[in-house]
Each structure stands twice: as structure tokens, then as C-alpha cells.
Amino acid sequence: MRTLRITALFAAAAFVACQKAETPEQMAARRRAESDSAMTAITALAAAYGQHFSAGHADSVAAMYAADANLMAPNMPTVRGRDSIRTALQGFFTQVHGATLVIRPQHVSAEGNGAVDLGRWVMTGPGMPADSGKYLATWTRKDGSWRMVNDIWNSDLPPMPMAAAAPARHH
Numbered sequence: 001m002r003t004l005r006i007t008a009l010f011a012a013a014a015f016v017a018c019q020k021a022e023t024p025e026q027m028a029a030r031r032r033a034e035s036d037s038a039m040t041a042i043t044a045l046a047a048a049y050g051q052h053f054s055a056g057h058a059d060s061v062a063a064m065y066a067a068d069a070n071l072m073a074p075n076m077p078t079v080r081g082r083d084s085i086r087t088a089l090q091g092f093f094t095q096v097h098g099a100t101l102v103i104r105p106q107h108v109s110a111e112g113n114g115a116v117d118l119g120r121w122v123m124t125g126p127g128m129p130a131d132s133g134k135y136l137a138t139w140t141r142k143d144g145s146w147r148m149v150n151d152i153w154n155s156d157l158p159p160m161p162m163a164a165a166a167p168a169r170h171h
Contacts, residue, residue, distance in 0.1 A: 031111055038110035041146050042117050042139060046103040053101040056093045062086035065148045066140055072152035099125030103135070115139040115146070121153060131155050 052060035062085050071079040079088045105119040117139060122132040135153035139146045
């Protein structure tokens, strides 16, 4: 009887192992399908992000981030956590009031509940020079919803000259 149990246990383990084994071709096909699905979802989220950002809705934009997300904007320290991101966005919106942001994912690579999104952005607005650049974001899917975990971007504009960036000193 004991031998029968051990044999049944090994047979069950072998069956499970065979069920989980993927060929390289199957793995590539699965990753393509996961990436295509994530690209569709993240492209829709990017459009919504741009709309909420352009409308100055910090709460709606911040809701697109994971609770423990990192926002790594140029020329400032990393902002950690959704609540801090919301506060940083509110401050940013006072500086770029009326700006329009368009985000275009170019490549999304996903596996399981994680994705990496590489894309371009363009921002225009009254009283500000048009700006554009690139971004890299990591996403996680929880309970069927994608949320940004890390968000970093930079501009394609040349850096501001140091003399223009620093206030003049009077002796």
C-alpha cells in the first residue's frame, strides 16, 4: 500500500511537471501575447493619464500609480508613494496650468503581472515652450488593473545654460 502511494505521488508530480514545461517557442508566443495585451491596456491608460493631466486632475493621475510607486521627474528628488505623487502633481499643475500632455507608448514588454513601457511624450501649453521627450515606466497588474510602479522621464530639449538656471549674484 505504501509503495502504491509513493508511486501515485511521483506520477502526480511528473504530470504537474509536464504540464508546466514550456518549449522556447511556446514561451516566446506567451510573452508576445502578454506583451500585446499589456500594450493595449497601457496605451489606453496613457491616453487617460494625458487627459487627466491636461485637465489638472491630480487625484485621477495619482490613482494610476501603485501605492508604493516612485515618480522620478527631472531636476528633483524621487517622489515615493501615491499620496506624495498626488502632492507633487498638484504643485506641478500650478506651474504648467493649461498644459496639454500626450503620451504614446512605443514598446511594452510584459510577463505575468509585470510590464515595462517605453515611449514618447509631448507637452504644449500657453506661455511655455513646446517640450517632448522619452519615458520609461514599470507597471504591475493586481486584481486585473495595471498600476505604475516606477515612472521616469526626461526632455529632448537641450539643458538650460547654467547662467540662465542660477540667479544672478550681487556683490
